[in-house]
Amino acid sequence: xxxxxxxxxxxxxxxxxxxxxxxxxxxxxxxxxxxxxxxxxxxxxxxxxxxxxxxxxxxxxxxxxxxxxxxxxxxxxxxxxxxxxxxxxxxxxxxxxxxxxxxxxxxxxxxxxxxxxxxxxxxxxxxxxxxxxxxxxxxxxxxxxxxxxxxxxxxxxxxxxxxxxxxxxxxxxxxxxxxxxxxxxxxxxxxxxxxxxxxxxxxxxxxxxxxxxxxxxxxxxxxxxxxxxxxxxxxxxxxxxxxxxxxxxxxxxxxxxxxxxxxxxxxxxxxxxxxxxxxxxxxxxxxxxxxxxxxxxxxxxxxxxxxxxxxxxxxxxxxxxxxxxxxxxxxxxxxxxxxxxxxxxxxxxxxxxxxxxxxxxxxxxxxxxxxxxxxxxxxxxxxxxxxxxxxxxxxxxxxxxxxxxxxxxxxxxxxxxxxxxxxxxxxxxxxxxxxxxxxxxxxxxxxxxxxxxxxxxxxxxxxxxxxxxxxxxxxxxxxxxxxxxxxxxxxxxxxxxxxxxxxxxxxxxxxx
Numbered sequence: 001x002x003x004x005x006x007x008x009x010x011x012x013x014x015x016x017x018x019x020x021x022x023x024x025x026x027x028x029x030x031x032x033x034x035x036x037x038x039x040x041x042x043x044x045x046x047x048x049x050x051x052x053x054x055x056x057x058x059x060x061x062x063x064x065x066x067x068x069x070x071x072x073x074x075x076x077x078x079x080x081x082x083x084x085x086x087x088x089x090x091x092x093x094x095x096x097x098x099x100x101x102x103x104x105x106x107x108x109x110x111x112x113x114x115x116x117x118x119x120x121x122x123x124x125x126x127x128x129x130x131x132x133x134x135x136x137x138x139x140x141x142x143x144x145x146x147x148x149x150x151x152x153x154x155x156x157x158x159x160x161x162x163x164x165x166x167x168x169x170x171x172x173x174x175x176x177x178x179x180x181x182x183x184x185x186x187x188x189x190x191x192x193x194x195x196x197x198x199x200x201x202x203x204x205x206x207x208x209x210x211x212x213x214x215x216x217x218x219x220x221x222x223x224x225x226x227x228x229x230x231x232x233x234x235x236x237x238x239x240x241x242x243x244x245x246x247x248x249x250x251x252x253x254x255x256x257x258x259x260x261x262x263x264x265x266x267x268x269x270x271x272x273x274x275x276x277x278x279x280x281x282x283x284x285x286x287x288x289x290x291x292x293x294x295x296x297x298x299x300x301x302x303x304x305x306x307x308x309x310x311x312x313x314x315x316x317x318x319x320x321x322x323x324x325x326x327x328x329x330x331x332x333x334x335x336x337x338x339x340x341x342x343x344x345x346x347x348x349x350x351x352x353x354x355x356x357x358x359x360x361x362x363x364x365x366x367x368x369x370x371x372x373x374x375x376x377x378x379x380x381x382x383x384x385x386x387x388x389x390x391x392x393x394x395x396x397x398x399x400x401x402x403x404x405x406x407x408x409x410x411x412x413x414x415x416x417x418x419x420x421x422x423x424x425x426x427x428x429x430x431x432x433x434x435x436x437x438x439x440x441x442x443x444x445x446x447x448x449x450x451x452x453x454x455x456x457x458x459x460x461x462x463x464x465x466x467x468x469x470x471x472x473x474x475x476x477x478x479x480x481x482x483x484x485x486x487x488x489x490x491x492x493x494x495x496x497x498x499x500x501x502x503x504x505x506x507x508x509x510x511x512x
Contacts, residue, residue, distance in 0.1 A: 023065030029151030043177035056109030063104025067097030073415025107132030156207030269299035278303035285320030327363025375399030393478030431472030
């Protein structure tokens with residue numbers, strides 16, 4: 001693909017339109033589509049388009065195309081009450097897509113400036129796009145959603161996330177896609193294609209070997225019941241329906257196991273499952289305990305403390321006693337709280353302040369819950385499962401991961417499936433099974449390789465009765481995390497910059 005340096009401006013809209021289409025092509029590698037091959041092809045063609053036009057503009061257009069397809073689910077929360085918030089939906093989608101576009105634009109634009117010739121500029125863009133994913137995962141509280149590495153989820157290649165994480169897998173993906181443009185001699189690009197194909201083949205083979213490696217048996221079986229009540233979000237808190245949905249949870253809890261299914265040792269309810277506060281439950285907790293017939297229940301519940309409110313998980317035992325609680329630490333900006341709301345309250349503006357009950361307050365710290373014979377678990381409430389760097393990988397290491405969520409907010413399009421994909425990556429990265437109870441779509445039991453053992457599909461009411469899969473050995477990623485990649489990125493970027501700088505100085509001397 002070659003676009004002349006002096007191409008007619010009349011073609012520019014077509015070029016940026018093509019960049020947006022290539023970005024959309026990359027998006028089709030993500031859940032629920034899973035077309036990794038299409039994403040790889042689209043990325044491969046995006047590099048020369050950006051190299052031979054304007055990397056910053058090409059990155060902006062491609063990133064926006066990517067964001068429009070992957071983030072389309074953002075409109076769904078606004079249609080829970082469409083008469084009030086529906087008008088905001090297109091603006092939310094535009095701003096989300098633009099945000100992704102800006103990250104891609106900075107990654108490709110600044111990355112290209114690291115190099116002097118086409119191969120080093122292409123390498124710079126690989127590092128720049130990786131840095132964009134890295135930055136998006138950490139800054140402004142982080143949003144590590146639909147990263148490049150996530151396109152491999154349902155392939156053996158995803159197993160390498162146990163070594164390098166989803167971010168490191170993204171760097172490998174970008175390197176494979178850009179391989180033809182990293183060769184200084186155009187006639188030898190076939191050799192780069194061959195090397196990229198061999199690398200991909202080795203990754204596939206290694207991942208397949210890990211999938212075939214049997215997991216050790218769990219010494220003490222833990223049988224779980226996972227509830228999916230399927231309460232529509234627009235009715236969930238309606239006074240005419242809230243009690244009905246609570247009783248639906250109770251009925252699913254009391255339901256005897258199907259023939260051949262084990263009696264549960266622990267029952268999981270989804271996020272914000274009950275219509276009362278933990279500190280003002282009335283007879284609610286006793287009703288939960290009675291339905292469970294002595295089996296502990298881990299449920300999502302809200303609790304108040306003065307004028308602060310928390311999105312919490314509580315473990316309820318016999319008689320309605322609460323044996324453990326966890327307050328969600330990583331809240332959703334603008335969804336669960338307004339950033340700087342408490343700071344505004346100090347100058348008299350309390351409308352956005354969590355301390356005045358306008359939104360949730362964050363929990364004090366992230367904790368593991370010791371459930372005795374049921375093991376030590378890391379609780380994750382909804383959005384928290386997307387942050388690999390906030391999982392306790394070792395010292396101490398949890399026995400398993402427990403996620404409760406309410407994905408009904410995100411409709412039935414791509415959002416719930418992408419959220420599930422994130423959870424599956426956490427299992428791969430840390431070698432831990434994950435039990436996931438969703439209000440609707442998709443409740444699941446996930447093994448330590450990220451495979452779905454059992455699940456309930458979107459829009460279905462029911463339970464999963466199944467034994468918790470065993471854990472794998474501690475993974476390399478659990479001990480290493482993302483930071484070695486940040487250090488490596490800095491070293492390579494500085495090397496490229498210095499090389500490009502010397503090349504430019506040398507070129508000026510020759511011109512003189």
